Amino acid sequence: MDIVLETLPEHLRAYFARVDLSAVNEIRLRVNAPVLVCANGRNMFLTPNGLADKVRRDTDVVYASRNELESILHKASGYSIYAVNEQLKMGFMTIRGGIRIGVVGEVVSENGITSTIKNIHALNIRIPRMVSGCSYPILPYIFGGTMPTSTLIIAPPGCGKTTMLRDIAYQISDKFYMLNTLIIDERGEIAATHMGECQLDVGAFTDVMTGCTKTFGFENGVRSMRPHVIITDEVATCADTEMIKTATHSGVRVIASVHAANIEEIRTKPNFRELVESAVFDRYVVLSGLGKIEGVYDRNLRLMAG
């Protein structure tokens, strides 16, 4: 948490001195709006006396200014925004400790290509946590023998898909199975790589390709790193699903996640319908709350547990 405090402007840092930082998951700052802190899954206001669920007057809460938001970005980038511009274009920045700062503002495009984000409107500082062993309940379903089965984790945002994938990577690479694992971490969320170093423990047998598209990661990673398992987050586009199909046909197991509320949505999503029909994934795990496993389904979407 020291890293987060260092990144904040001095004015805000003073208020955070009265907050139990070990419980904080997110800090949301918007221009000229109250600072919101998500601690233990609850959104609260930052006040001069600490965190509060409710406030009586506008003056009771701490506000963030545009200058402060810009100062956070400047500091978080090592006082060198140009050095993180490639990440900024994708709307985030990863700093030491795997802390990810989501950035929204005015997107600047040249010839249809995003060049940067200016006039920052809001920041979301997300503090990742390792939840060691959170994948234990689903591991018996993923592992039939010595190799895992290709698995799709399905959940709406904020249910712990990335945390689950991170723990699966650690368990299969390091703890139990010692398999070559490749994480294609497009947005740097799973391993939180910073300056080439994984900020979160994803296992000693894990390689991480970060900042690249899934297509690039699959194409090059399979050839160069000879992985047994590929783990990737937030599969969405046709190109992603096509690459998964290609990878599974070349003998690599894929464990991925997707945004969806339930198993029915997967059936109806155009890209995924084909994946389901061609039985690319052997298991589907649905999460319905923070780390809560709603059900495990087989390749024909029959409920196995839940």
Place this chain on the structure above:
Amino acid sequence: MQFFLLGGIFMGFTLCGVYLWRAYLTRRRFFSDTITFMGYLGIEIAFSKNQIGLVIERYGAGFCEPFRNMITAYKQIMDSRADITRDGINEILWKRLRPDERVVVADLLYNLGRHACAQEEKKLRTKNVEIARLHERAIGEMRSRASIYLKLCIILGIGVVILLL
């Protein structure tokens, strides 16, 4: 004894002249180093995209003392994770800069690393023009005034020695 005293007086005047000459030389070097630093930074922004702190660490030792001290103090602010403010920048500027020069150099330091690549390069190019103008002025002053002061001090030294003789 008298010979040594007169020699000392002459040396004193000459040293004053050299001191003034060196002051102009340092001013010139300060601005040429600023331009060189901006050049290094431009390369980093365009290619390796290393952070400013690393650029200072890598190239800082080769600069003249006032410029080196200034950017080292700038790096110390960064290392302490403090906010970079205009007041903070004014504190670390070389004391011998004139008011108009202070504005240009302070603005350069304050805006470093605040923009994406294309905008940062554009800003550096604009600042480069302003710094180059100050550099030209420093060169002009060195050519005209520095050599005059040096000669004047030597002549004064000789004059005082003759008078005392």
